[in-house]
Amino acid sequence: MVNATIYIEGGSSGPDSKEMQVRCREGFRKLLEKCGFQGRMPRLSACGGRDAVFSDFSTAHANRSTRHYVAMWLDSEDPVKDIEKAWDHLGNVKVQQSLEEATRDCTSPYSKGKQSYALLGMLAPAELARCLPSFVRVRRILDEKLQAPSPP
Numbered sequence: 001m002v003n004a005t006i007y008i009e010g011g012s013s014g015p016d017s018k019e020m021q022v023r024c025r026e027g028f029r030k031l032l033e034k035c036g037f038q039g040r041m042p043r044l045s046a047c048g049g050r051d052a053v054f055s056d057f058s059t060a061h062a063n064r065s066t067r068h069y070v071a072m073w074l075d076s077e078d079p080v081k082d083i084e085k086a087w088d089h090l091g092n093v094k095v096q097q098s099l100e101e102a103t104r105d106c107t108s109p110y111s112k113g114k115q116s117y118a119l120l121g122m123l124a125p126a127e128l129a130r131c132l133p134s135f136v137r138v139r140r141i142l143d144e145k146l147q148a149p150s151p152p
Contacts, residue, residue: 003067004042004146007057009074010117011046020117021046027120028073035125035139040146042071050074069145073138084137 008028011021024046032041047053057072064070128135 004069004071004142005045005060006042006071006073007045007047007053007060009047009050009053009072011048017048021048023117027117030121031123031125032142034123035142037142037146042069042142042146071141071145 006028008024010024010028011017025044028044028046029041032044045056047056053072053074057070060070125135125139129139
């Protein structure tokens with residue numbers, strides 16, 4: 001079985017950073033478990049903002065062994081035109097601003113952090129796959145890379 005680490009955009013920095021990192025990893029762990037990755041779960045590293053996740057991922061990628069898979073999971077911010085060319089897409093910051101704007105008058109407006117990580121763990125993978133081609137891509141890649149351990 002290949003060891004794997006996914007560097008995640010999320011978890012913040014500052015006084016609540018430890019709690020936010022725990023909540024971020026927990027939300028992603030729950031989602032990946034619902035996707036069927038129990039027993040072959042990657043290590044999840046909540047890195048904070050985009051620059052931090054890219055830096056941590058780049059270092060890990062440069063130093064990885066052939067038996068260690070590293071990946072980076074971050075917000076696309078806008079729809080990705082070609083999900084097989086995600087690297088070409090990295091850029092804008094409009095989605096989070098749109099969510100915050102659309103919910104600003106709600107009793108519980110959206111904010112990235114505690115609320116978003118709790119929601120992440122409640123998401124239904126089938127619904128995400130129906131609506132998000134990029135989620136289908138993530139599952140396909142993880143399924144290829146996170147092989148189940150061979151029976152003894």
